[in-house]
Amino acid sequence: xxxxxxxxxxxxxxxxxxxxxxxxxxxxxxxxxxxxxxxxxxxxxxxxxxxxxxxxxxxxxxxxxxxxxxxxxxxxxxxxxxxxxxxxxxxxxxxxxxxxxxxxxxxxxxxxxxxxxxxxxxxxxxxxxxxxxxxxxxxxxxxxxxxxxxxxxxxxxxxxxxxxxxxxxxxxxxxxxxxxxxxxxxxxxxxxxxxxxxxxxxxxxxxxxxxxxxxxxxxxxxxxxxxxxxxxxxxxxxxxxxxxxxxxxxxxxxxxxxxxxxxxxxxxxxxxxxxxxxxxxxxxxxxxxxxxxxxxxxxxxxxxxxxxxxxxxxxxxxxxxxxxxxxxxxxxxxxxxxx
Amino acid sequence: xxxxxxxxxxxxxxxxxxxxxxxxxxxxxxxxxxxxxxxxxxxxxxxxxxxxxxxxxxxxxxxxxxxxxxxxxxxxxxxxxxxxxxxxxxxxxxxxxxxxxxxxxxxxxxxxxxxxxxxxxxxxxxxxxxxxxxxxxxxxxxxxxxxxxxxxxxxxxxxxxxxxxxxxxxxxxxxxxxxxxxxxxxxxxxxxxxxxxxxxxxxxxxxxxxxxxxxxxxxxxxxxxxxxxxxxxxxxxxxxxxxxxxxxxxxxxxxxxxxxxxxxxxxxxxxxxxxxxxxxxxxxxxxxxxxxxxxxxxxxxxxxxxxxxxxxxxxxxxxxxxxxxxxxxxxxxxxxxxxxxxxxxxxxxxxxxxxxxxxxxxxxxxxxxxxxxxxxxxxxxxxxxxxxxxxxxxxxxxxxxxxxxxxxxxxxxxxxxxxxxxxxxxxxxxxxxxxxxxxxxxxxxxxxxxxxxxxxxxxxxxxxxxxxxxxxxxxxxxxxxxxxxxxxxxxxxxxxxxxxxxxxxxxxxxxxxxxxxxxxxxxxxxxxxx
Numbered sequence: 001x002x003x004x005x006x007x008x009x010x011x012x013x014x015x016x017x018x019x020x021x022x023x024x025x026x027x028x029x030x031x032x033x034x035x036x037x038x039x040x041x042x043x044x045x046x047x048x049x050x051x052x053x054x055x056x057x058x059x060x061x062x063x064x065x066x067x068x069x070x071x072x073x074x075x076x077x078x079x080x081x082x083x084x085x086x087x088x089x090x091x092x093x094x095x096x097x098x099x100x101x102x103x104x105x106x107x108x109x110x111x112x113x114x115x116x117x118x119x120x121x122x123x124x125x126x127x128x129x130x131x132x133x134x135x136x137x138x139x140x141x142x143x144x145x146x147x148x149x150x151x152x153x154x155x156x157x158x159x160x161x162x163x164x165x166x167x168x169x170x171x172x173x174x175x176x177x178x179x180x181x182x183x184x185x186x187x188x189x190x191x192x193x194x195x196x197x198x199x200x201x202x203x204x205x206x207x208x209x210x211x212x213x214x215x216x217x218x219x220x221x222x223x224x225x226x227x228x229x230x231x232x233x234x235x236x237x238x239x240x241x242x243x244x245x246x247x248x249x250x251x252x253x254x255x256x257x258x259x260x261x262x263x264x265x266x267x268x269x270x271x272x273x274x275x276x277x278x279x280x281x282x283x284x285x286x287x288x289x290x291x292x293x294x295x296x297x298x299x300x301x302x303x304x305x306x307x308x309x310x311x312x313x314x315x316x317x318x319x320x321x322x323x324x325x326x327x328x329x330x331x332x333x334x335x336x337x338x339x
Numbered sequence: 340x341x342x343x344x345x346x347x348x349x350x351x352x353x354x355x356x357x358x359x360x361x362x363x364x365x366x367x368x369x370x371x372x373x374x375x376x377x378x379x380x381x382x383x384x385x386x387x388x389x390x391x392x393x394x395x396x397x398x399x400x401x402x403x404x405x406x407x408x409x410x411x412x413x414x415x416x417x418x419x420x421x422x423x424x425x426x427x428x429x430x431x432x433x434x435x436x437x438x439x440x441x442x443x444x445x446x447x448x449x450x451x452x453x454x455x456x457x458x459x460x461x462x463x464x465x466x467x468x469x470x471x472x473x474x475x476x477x478x479x480x481x482x483x484x485x486x487x488x489x490x491x492x493x494x495x496x497x498x499x500x501x502x503x504x505x506x507x508x509x510x511x512x513x514x515x516x517x518x519x520x521x522x523x524x525x526x527x528x529x530x531x532x533x534x535x536x537x538x539x540x541x542x543x544x545x546x547x548x549x550x551x552x553x554x555x556x557x558x559x560x561x562x563x564x565x566x567x568x569x570x571x572x573x574x575x576x577x578x579x580x581x582x583x584x585x586x587x588x589x590x591x592x593x594x595x596x597x598x599x600x601x602x603x604x605x606x607x608x609x610x611x612x613x614x615x616x617x618x619x620x621x622x623x624x625x626x627x628x629x630x631x632x633x634x635x636x637x638x639x640x641x642x643x644x645x646x647x648x649x650x651x652x653x654x655x656x657x658x659x660x661x662x663x664x665x666x667x668x669x670x671x672x673x674x675x676x677x678x679x680x681x682x683x684x685x686x687x688x689x690x691x692x693x694x695x696x697x698x699x700x701x702x703x704x705x706x707x708x709x710x711x712x713x714x715x716x717x718x719x720x721x722x723x724x725x726x727x728x729x730x731x732x733x734x735x736x737x738x739x740x741x742x743x744x745x746x747x748x749x750x751x752x753x754x755x756x757x758x759x760x761x762x763x764x765x766x767x768x769x770x771x772x773x774x775x776x777x778x779x780x781x782x783x784x785x786x787x788x789x790x791x792x793x794x795x796x797x798x799x800x801x802x803x804x805x806x807x808x809x810x811x812x813x814x815x816x817x818x819x820x821x822x823x824x825x826x827x828x829x830x831x832x833x834x835x836x837x838x839x840x841x842x843x844x845x846x847x848x849x850x851x852x853x854x855x856x857x858x859x860x861x862x863x864x865x866x867x868x869x
């Protein structure tokens with residue numbers, strides 16, 4: 001009978017060290033560490049193009065935006081992050097409020113409309129996305145959909161709406177309602193949704209549930225539906241999206257932005273990455289490929305034709321400051337029993 | 340620490356010829372302390388909640404909903420696993436089912452398929468299979484072998500004399516089954532079902548992909564919302580309490596009740612029940628079971644491998660370098676985790692077999708506690724602990740290896756302990772009397788003799804680590820992507836085709852290692868030593 005070689009207890013550390021040595025490490029050349037809450041596919045595309053252009057390697061740490069923001073706050077000055085790239089403005093406003101962000105180079109800020117970047121000039125807007133209501137076309141007629149997002153909390157919508165309160169896209173919506181209607185109204189709305197809504201982990205879950213007919217409508221950001229349509233093919237989709245009109249809070253536009261951390265030891269390279277994100281070639285690449293489905297913010301770049309032209313949207317007029325930093329929104333969710 | 344060490348030494352001195360070497364005792368205590376660390380830290384964090392708030396937080400609709408989901412699934416899955424596992428075991432062990440040896444092997448094979456890979460397979464087949472129904476299907480497919488294995492073993496061990504006596508006293512076949520056989524299978528059945536419950540409680544990846552909300556997915560959701568404070572720790576403790584209850588239940592069932600056969604002589608082999616025409620539906624049932632448990636994951640991965648990934652859903656094109664990097668990461672961490680777990684288990688296994696006492700039993704039980712701590716709880720605790728107190732370990736590869744070692748220590752310990760127990764103590768004593776130090780004894784006597792057992796333990800841990808998702812997702816150093824995290828990231832974004840190559844390599848690693856375990860290490864471990 002063959003025997004395995006004896007285990008040599010003298011080399012424990014060596015064994016573990018060798019095993020870890022197998023794991024590929026990032027190259028030791030110039031590299032940036034990116035904390036990213038944007039879609040991995042989008043970020044992968046952008047970081048590869050950036051590396052090709054500048055020779056700077058990008059290491060990506062992915063997560064949900066509030067998770068990364070709270071991580072950055074805890075890590076403070078010793079964080080290994082150079083750049084933070086998120087899907088929504090509140091996390092950036094939170095870090096800005098805590099004084100963790102460095103000022104963005106003026107030339108970079110000049111590439112996008114001033115109201116789409118951080119009011120303190122410490123983060124730059126990169127892409128815009130619209131909040132919509134996805135609905136299953138065989139379960140409900142578009143004419144029967146509510147005029148306002150707030151109507152979904154009314155008793156007649158019980159069992160007919162899906163939400164993802166722990167998705168980073170839901171929190172800014174709560175902040176917007178607080179800004180427009182006040183905190184008590186926002187809490188009432190959430191309590192109503194607690195009665196009415198089916199809960200999912202993320203927007204992907206909501207849009208999939210609406211499409212398969214598990215629930216009639218769902219609150220999502222627009223491009224989740226576009227992605228589902230891409231995956232299933234136009235003919236197989238059983239859902240559509242409804243744009244809230246008349247400056248209703250339901251038509252909220254969110255800004256996906258990026259910032260350089262004050263703690264970063266690669267300030268120059270990090271600023272270069274921000275400049276790249278809002279550069280015309282990068283923004284054109286995103287709007288031409290069927291990957292991202294967000295509205296480019298750089299001047300003169302046309303959005304993906306699948307999207308409703310940005311000029312036809314009627315979002316509520318809110319500043320980044322008004323939408324807030326998610327901290328109170330998360331508390332409201334808990335008060336309403338949603339998380 | 341020193342108190343425990345001296346107590347172990349004293350106790351051993353009374354029953355054995357010498358005291359346990361202090362370094363070994365220290366190493367064993369270190370291993371057990373590592374297991375306690377995440378639970379202890381979670382408890383300390385949870386004490387940040389005032390008692391009144393704690394009541395408010397625990398008695399709220401969310402916790403009720405999670406309990407309802409989790410307990411509902413456990414009850415349903417226990418029933419289906421018990422039914423399928425026990426029926427399969429009976430057909431394989433007690434009937435003349437054609438090809439029953441092959442069916443027996445195939446019935447255990449689903450254990451080599453990580454649950455979140457079957458989850459991926461079912462979800463990518465149709466998103467109509469999400470929620471409760473999907474969760475029940477996936478959990479049943481993944482865990483019924485946990486019932487099958489002990490019940491089959493129990494059926495093999497039953498004394499046919501009891502059944503024959505019952506039959507001679509006028510019982511029908513069915514009466515005999517329900518009044519004689521089934522009661523004797525009870526410990527195996529209950530033990531298996533409790534393991535199913537435990538694994539259902541700790542599973543994360545499968546439910547996350549199925550969008551079915553349980554405690555583990557909710558903990559992750561709260562972490563994602565940036566709400567990983569004391570309130571989350573409290574929720575984690577509820578989950579740990581449920582797990583520990585299952586663990587204790589399993590321990591009780593295993594220990595309690597005597598069903599062994601007494602008396603001299605060998606027992607006769609059980610008569611195989613002739614199936615007659617019912618063999619056809621029975622074989623169709625087995626075929627359907629194998630199709631669902633092995634055919635589905637293998638088939639769906641194969642299907643998606645052949646699909647052209649569309650741009651929207653798979654721009655992280657599964658390029659060869661990326662696949663290679665993820666494979667190396669999974670294998671590297673697998674080997675490191677296996678080495679770490681076996682190294683931690685070795686001293687523990689040694690002192691529990693050589694110096695049994697109240698203290699060593701306590702150390703051993705503490706290590707087994709790791710089975711009742713879900714990966715997500717360990718990972719969240721280690722993140723908080725390192726970011727607050729041990730900064731150099733934060734986001735490091737070493738921390739991830741420690742997490743693996745903690746999570747899978749029980750599996751390594753079982754193998755190590757069994758291997759140590761088989762080495763006659765006289766051999767070590769002879770070696771010592773011939774002038775070897777304890778370290779030389781370990782190297783020249785123990786290591787060669789326990790090699791196959793340690794190898795088996797290491798292989799088991801390797802498979803678990805190489806396919807582990809939860810703690811890898813949370814603790815992996817920046818930029819590290821393993822096969823499991825790639826499958827998860829792509830499937831979460833509905834990019835099924837992009838996930839397929841990673842899932843395929845994972846299945847390959849898992850099935851190969853299991854084969855190695857069953858055919859090579861198993862044979863070496865069980866065939867007598869020369």
